[in-house]
Amino acid sequence: MAPKDIMTNSHAKSILNTMNSLRKSQTLCDVTLRVNLKDFPAHRIVLAACSDYFCAMFTNELSEKGKPYVDIQGLTSSTMEILLDFVYTETVHVTVENVQELLPAACLLQLKGVKQACCDFLESQLDPSNCLGIRDFAETHNCLDLMQAAEVYSQKHFPEVVQHEEFMLLHQEEVEKLIHCDEIQINSEEPVFEAVINWVKHNKNEREKSLPQLLQYVRMPLLTPRYITDVIDAEPLIRCSLQCRDLVDEAKKFHLRPELRSQMQGPRTRVRLGANEVLLVIGGFGSQQSPIDIVEKYDPKTQEWSFLPVSVIVAFAMKW
Secondary structure: OOOOOOOOOOOOOOOOHHHHHHHHHOOOOOOEEOOOOOOEEOOHHHHHHHHHHHHHHHHOOOOOOOEEEEOOOOOHHHHHHHHHHHHHHOOOOOOOHHHHHHHHHHOOOOOOHHHHHHHHHHHHOOOOOOOOOOOOOHHHHHHHHHHHHHHHHHHHOOOHHHHHHHHHHHHHHHHHHHHOOOOOOOOOOOOHHHHHHHHHHHHHHHHHHHHHHHOOOOOOOHHHHHHHHHHHHOOOOHHHOHHHHHHHHHHHHHHHHHHHHHHHHHHHHOOOOOOOOEEEEOOOOOOOOOOOOOEEEEOOOOOOEEEEEHHHHHHHHHOO
16 A cells, blocks of 8 residues: 555644643743733743744844843734734633734734634624724725725714714714715715714804815705705805805706716716616517517626516506
């Protein structure tokens, strides 16, 4: 029989368990990490194998290379204990209480597994009240996947997100970026207009001057004439600004002069990709010139076509 290499599944885990036992008994430890006056005995080779930070520290000509004690700045002793447990056990306990300290520490010590665990945990905690804060936190620590997930969540839940304090505390540039986005999922532009007005009123004295700039990202021509005349026209902040009134007049013109709509096409007349709108294809003739009695639907969100019941044709005809 030909020789065969056999891989076991327990070897690596057994080594980790043994090294962790040696660490806890302070056996064969050749370096002590000192964090806030607390000492953590460890093995250089284990730290270097798990962390590029420690690998560079112990293999290059740095001052810490041969020192028995190494001071670690920028994290707490409790966080260091969690990180060391991960190094020796490949397990990390992430909680709401420790994740904000754990993630920056993992980035500092270049512990990719802990960083990923923190990102996965934060993604699982996303809700309308915290997604904007998590997005900024992820951006600060270069967690691109988490930042993207939080961004998409804020777009998907826009009407709920703008009701919370995190939105009200955004800087103007951040509000602009959010309301300018095509991917916001809304049934109409009403939540966008109301979000802008509420954000301005949250600190009216300082933010009122920003209203014309923000309002240009609200797609007012897509609002109903009733909403424009009954709500927007009645808003005192709008009535006091000539620039805002010009944008309102543009929306009214879009409704009052349908023949001019082709000339008015632009960012404010473009339906958002996240809007709950679909394209219906009704009627026509088949390959044998026979009438087609089916309805096809295209969903821009999923980019998929599907068939609808014939009853949709009747309902559509009765509506129009």
